[in-house]
Amino acid sequence: MKLVALAGGTGAAKFLRGLCRVIDPADLTIVGNTGDDVELWGLYISPDLDTVGYTLGGLIDETKGWGVKGDTFQCRTAMAALGNDTYFALGDQDLAVHIYRTEQLRGGKSLSEVTESLRNKWSVACRLLPMSDDRVATRIKTPGGWLAFQEYFVRERCKPEVLDVAYDGAERSHPGPGVIEAILAADAVIICPSNPVSSIGPILAVPGIREALDETRAKVSAISPIVGGGAVSGPAGDMMRAKGFEISPLGVAAAYTGFLDQLVIDYADEISCEALRARGVAPVVTESIMGTREREVALARAAIERLG
Amino acid sequence: MKLVALAGGTGAAKFLRGLCRVIDPADLTIVGNTGDDVELWGLYISPDLDTVGYTLGGLIDETKGWGVKGDTFQCRTAMAALGNDTYFALGDQDLAVHIYRTEQLRGGKSLSEVTESLRNKWSVACRLLPMSDDRVATRIKTPGGWLAFQEYFVRERCKPEVLDVAYDGAERSHPGPGVIEAILAADAVIICPSNPVSSIGPILAVPGIREALDETRAKVSAISPIVGGGAVSGPAGDMMRAKGFEISPLGVAAAYTGFLDQLVIDYADEISCEALRARGVAPVVTESIMGTREREVALARAAIERLG
Numbered sequence: 073m074k075l076v077a078l079a080g081g082t083g084a085a086k087f088l089r090g091l092c093r094v095i096d097p098a099d100l101t102i103v104g105n106t107g108d109d110v111e112l113w114g115l116y117i118s119p120d121l122d123t124v125g126y127t128l129g130g131l132i133d134e135t136k137g138w139g140v141k142g143d144t145f146q147c148r149t150a151m152a153a154l155g156n157d158t159y160f161a162l163g164d165q166d167l168a169v170h171i172y173r174t175e176q177l178r179g180g181k182s183l184s185e186v187t188e189s190l191r192n193k194w195s196v197a198c199r200l201l202p203m204s205d206d207r208v209a210t211r212i213k214t215p216g217g218w219l220a221f222q223e224y225f226v227r228e229r230c231k232p233e234v235l236d237v238a239y240d241g242a243e244r245s246h247p248g249p250g251v252i253e254a255i256l257a258a259d260a261v262i263i264c265p266s267n268p269v270s271s272i273g274p275i276l277a278v279p280g281i282r283e284a285l286d287e288t289r290a291k292v293s294a295i296s297p298i299v300g301g302g303a304v305s306g307p308a309g310d311m312m313r314a315k316g317f318e319i320s321p322l323g324v325a326a327a328y329t330g331f332l333d334q335l336v337i338d339y340a341d342e343i344s345c346e347a348l349r350a351r352g353v354a355p356v357v358t359e360s361i362m363g364t365r366e367r368e369v370a371l372a373r374a375a376i377e378r379l380g
Numbered sequence: 381m382k383l384v385a386l387a388g389g390t391g392a393a394k395f396l397r398g399l400c401r402v403i404d405p406a407d408l409t410i411v412g413n414t415g416d417d418v419e420l421w422g423l424y425i426s427p428d429l430d431t432v433g434y435t436l437g438g439l440i441d442e443t444k445g446w447g448v449k450g451d452t453f454q455c456r457t458a459m460a461a462l463g464n465d466t467y468f469a470l471g472d473q474d475l476a477v478h479i480y481r482t483e484q485l486r487g488g489k490s491l492s493e494v495t496e497s498l499r500n501k502w503s504v505a506c507r508l509l510p511m512s513d514d515r516v517a518t519r520i521k522t523p524g525g526w527l528a529f530q531e532y533f534v535r536e537r538c539k540p541e542v543l544d545v546a547y548d549g550a551e552r553s554h555p556g557p558g559v560i561e562a563i564l565a566a567d568a569v570i571i572c573p574s575n576p577v578s579s580i581g582p583i584l585a586v587p588g589i590r591e592a593l594d595e596t597r598a599k600v601s602a603i604s605p606i607v608g609g610g611a612v613s614g615p616a617g618d619m620m621r622a623k624g625f626e627i628s629p630l631g632v633a634a635a636y637t638g639f640l641d642q643l644v645i646d647y648a649d650e651i652s653c654e655a656l657r658a659r660g661v662a663p664v665v666t667e668s669i670m671g672t673r674e675r676e677v678a679l680a681r682a683a684i685e686r687l688g
Contacts, residue, residue, distance in 0.1 A: 114483030150476030175422030
């Protein structure tokens with residue numbers, strides 16, 4: 073079974089780690105969000121691709137959910153002493169990836185090419201594709217004005233009210249090499265338990281990707297990141313509200329209207345089953361909080377077992 | 381007394397640290413060699429400017445003579461794991477300077493401007509000017525072909541035979557802002573105990589600087605980096621031989637022919653005094669090995685006491 077997974081950062085990465093223990097990773101193509109990529113200190117950073125790569129490569133800092141385990145922050149301290157902005161914490165080992173990526177990009181390599189060489193260095197056995205090699209920048213409208221995603225997410229710690237979310241540059245962007253082909257050739261597409269607006273939204277905003285999801289014969293299965301009326305983690309609730317989606321599995325289904333066949337929801341949301349069925353979405357009810365490696369595997373199993 | 385010092389790396393930096401305890405640093409302008417600048421991992425590195433800045437700012441690793449004291453090498457290890465060239469050791473704190481400099485240069489700042497902001501961050505009280513804002517690259521001809529300076533110096537550990545030394549780009553370069561003005565306005569110019577060929581040579585190869593040394597009414601005093609028939613440190617001997625200079629204080633004087641008024645030499649080379657005088661260069665004999673802070677100060681004192 074050929075699988076494509078659309079992925080954000082931490083939640084997606086844990087789910088995908090479980091998935092890679094349930095299927096042959098060689099059958100999996102991950103399409104990663106690059107809407108929250110950021111340039112800091114002149115370095116190009118792809119937080120979601122790195123989080124997925126670090127997690128699948130066994131390098132992730134499990135406690136923080138981002139960065140490299142055991143990493144130090146000497147360079148960051150020195151950058152602060154030089155008067156640089158250091159709200160975005162780059163560890164010393166993590167920095168190597170950003171320095172490498174930036175040098176390769178400046179040398180003319182595409183983000184897809186750099187990501188492919190990184191996932192090989194990380195010994196990640198599945199394919200990892202950026203949603204696009206073009207720059208798409210997720211921006212958050214707050215009462216104080218528009219913020220770049222990482223300004224809102226990291227610098228402001230998601231505190232400002234979210235009035236709107238935009239994907240700058242999306243309309244002129246092209247899907248990354250292999251993305252459309254993978255979706256069209258897939259037996260199933262999985263939308264990871266990621267923020268529908270700021271993690272999956274940018275992917276769907278790349279012209280051609282939503283159309284490919286409509287067109288593919290693959291069943292499309294999402295895992296709801298909303299459990300019991302709120303996001304499992306992060307600002308998904310605030311963003312869904314800003315985009316007019318109900319903060320519930322039904323709201324998640326609404327974000328994926330047109331191509332969603334199945335939604336994996338938590339026992340806490342069993343009440344949504346009927347309404348989902350009424351919208352033509354098959355509910356799969358399971359325990360969806362991934363507190364342990366075993367739960368990651370169990371959730372992955374639940375997400376794919378009716379797709380075969 | 382307004383002073384200008386032409387400087388290479390480690391030896392110059394120690395001498396200048398002594399000098400700053402003997403004179404008011406506000407009266408000193410250092411013109412630093414950038415001929416061994418190198419781009420590594422897409423980052424622009426100015427080893428000599430950094431060594432002088434770190435030393436005068438109290439950050440230098442005293443044991444190694446380069447880099448930041450107490451620095452770690454986590455990023456370098458991670459860069460090696462990604463398959464990058466890591467012969468040039470960049471510490472995690474040191475890296476901050478190169479990342480900052482590179483970002484500023486890419487943003488359109490000149491090397492002079494970046495150096496000025498760095499020396500302020502480092503609390504260095506004297507002026508520190510790059511010899512040029514243009515790229516001059518010292519290259520070493522070896523039996524195996526031409527090497528970039530750092531390939532010869534760091535990667536090959538000065539082992540290949542030196543057949544010639546060239547300063548690529550020098551003929552098209554311009555003196556850094558303030559360099560000529562400082563030399564012409566100086567009461568004395570000091571040539572630090574640096575390699576005459578690979579540290580001072582690139583500075584003299586920038587069109588206009590040698591002419592300013594000829595023209596200035598300032599006395600020009602050099603400190604011989606050759607003691608007792610060999611270099612105090614580094615490959616100065618090999619390079620002088622390749623350029624046809626005797627490996628002695630006389631060879632040093634020959635490298636500075638036309639503008640040198642005084643040469644500080646070690647007791648070990650007292651025999652050279654007469655020949656120096658015959659060439660019109662006044663010898664100053666002292667203990668020139670800087671093993672302690674006190675020796676740095678004493679050498680600085682000896683270098684300037686007859687210039688007033």
